[in-house]
Amino acid sequence: MEYTKPLQKLIEYFQKFPSIGPKTAQRLALYVLKMDTYEVQSFANAMVEAKTTIKYCSNCFNISQNDPCEICSSPIRQKDVICVVAEPKDLMAIEKTNEYQGQYHVLNGLISPIDGIGPDDIKVKELLLRVHKNDIKEIILALNPSVEGEATALYLSKLLKPFGVKVSRISYGIPLGSELEYTDELTLIRAIETRVEV
Amino acid sequence: MEYTKPLQKLIEYFQKFPSIGPKTAQRLALYVLKMDTYEVQSFANAMVEAKTTIKYCSNCFNISQNDPCEICSSPIRQKDVICVVAEPKDLMAIEKTNEYQGQYHVLNGLISPIDGIGPDDIKVKELLLRVHKNDIKEIILALNPSVEGEATALYLSKLLKPFGVKVSRISYGIPLGSELEYTDELTLIRAIETRVEV
Numbered sequence: 001m002e003y004t005k006p007l008q009k010l011i012e013y014f015q016k017f018p019s020i021g022p023k024t025a026q027r028l029a030l031y032v033l034k035m036d037t038y039e040v041q042s043f044a045n046a047m048v049e050a051k052t053t054i055k056y057c058s059n060c061f062n063i064s065q066n067d068p069c070e071i072c073s074s075p076i077r078q079k080d081v082i083c084v085v086a087e088p089k090d091l092m093a094i095e096k097t098n099e100y101q102g103q104y105h106v107l108n109g110l111i112s113p114i115d116g117i118g119p120d121d122i123k124v125k126e127l128l129l130r131v132h133k134n135d136i137k138e139i140i141l142a143l144n145p146s147v148e149g150e151a152t153a154l155y156l157s158k159l160l161k162p163f164g165v166k167v168s169r170i171s172y173g174i175p176l177g178s179e180l181e182y183t184d185e186l187t188l189i190r191a192i193e194t195r196v197e198v
Numbered sequence: 199m200e201y202t203k204p205l206q207k208l209i210e211y212f213q214k215f216p217s218i219g220p221k222t223a224q225r226l227a228l229y230v231l232k233m234d235t236y237e238v239q240s241f242a243n244a245m246v247e248a249k250t251t252i253k254y255c256s257n258c259f260n261i262s263q264n265d266p267c268e269i270c271s272s273p274i275r276q277k278d279v280i281c282v283v284a285e286p287k288d289l290m291a292i293e294k295t296n297e298y299q300g301q302y303h304v305l306n307g308l309i310s311p312i313d314g315i316g317p318d319d320i321k322v323k324e325l326l327l328r329v330h331k332n333d334i335k336e337i338i339l340a341l342n343p344s345v346e347g348e349a350t351a352l353y354l355s356k357l358l359k360p361f362g363v364k365v366s367r368i369s370y371g372i373p374l375g376s377e378l379e380y381t382d383e384l385t386l387i388r389a390i391e392t393r394v395e396v
Contacts, residue, residue: 004261004263010248018225019222027287030286030287032245040245043245048238048239065202088228092201
């Protein structure tokens, strides 16, 4: 026994989203049926509107309504430091700390041969061009400590070194407020390896 | 700092879905931006189509393209047993076992005073009418073992008793294939309380 065709189709669409399995897709699709028709229509419109009106900053490739974006065009932000992130949400996380005052560069992905994503599929060339054209002192790599993040960081640091620019990456280690006892082994090994003299 | 308006709006819509928190909503909305415009349009259409074309069986209130639905109109299914479930997905789970051959009644919700859902908000009246009009021998309550499920089961059994119909509920206990050692305490207590003579 199967659900009716239109519902089945909707479930399949939801399943395409990242980290949405068959059960969750079913729950989300059934929820759509419980929403008011008006609300479903507005949600559908919001989706198409977001997709069709969204623009990217042609300098840092963050999501933006203006080009260049607020950060790139801000007169008070430091111009000679670029923090490289994988996704707009990573930029957002750093901005929320209200500490970092430099520029950004959003790769919009990470190098992942398994998924067929190479350096040309993300904004690597554009980063090199920025470093080439501007007087950049430091590039801070703020990528996830995953296989893809590490590979991309390694690749970028090799490409950037010839420019004579300082390349750093955010530190990995034990999260503040957590306890040694509950830290996973890999993080603990990393934390010991990258110990800092006091 | 915030995302651009259309994106912010889309995130808010995703957050309305059950069990979708702010982080997941953000990830889903950002995924929409990565989809092809054509795909976003089709997804939006599929959603509106599912919502506007879907019908419910006027007898058992399951999702259906025909009224009465396949199950209610099947000549080979048992007519005098009704299995009461909360949602179409529960019916689907039972149908997948290929064991049960009776009728269903989909409440389309559970009684939940906290969420302001009373008996009149779910298909209780309609169930009583079916029992009143037809010669029903047994009502099987197949509701989740949650506070809401238990409350609804208790409420229904009180209402159904006067009709002289047998009311049963699916058994709770240790799932087959699992181990005693890893069973949570509440389930274990239940399993002992509802022990069966062998």
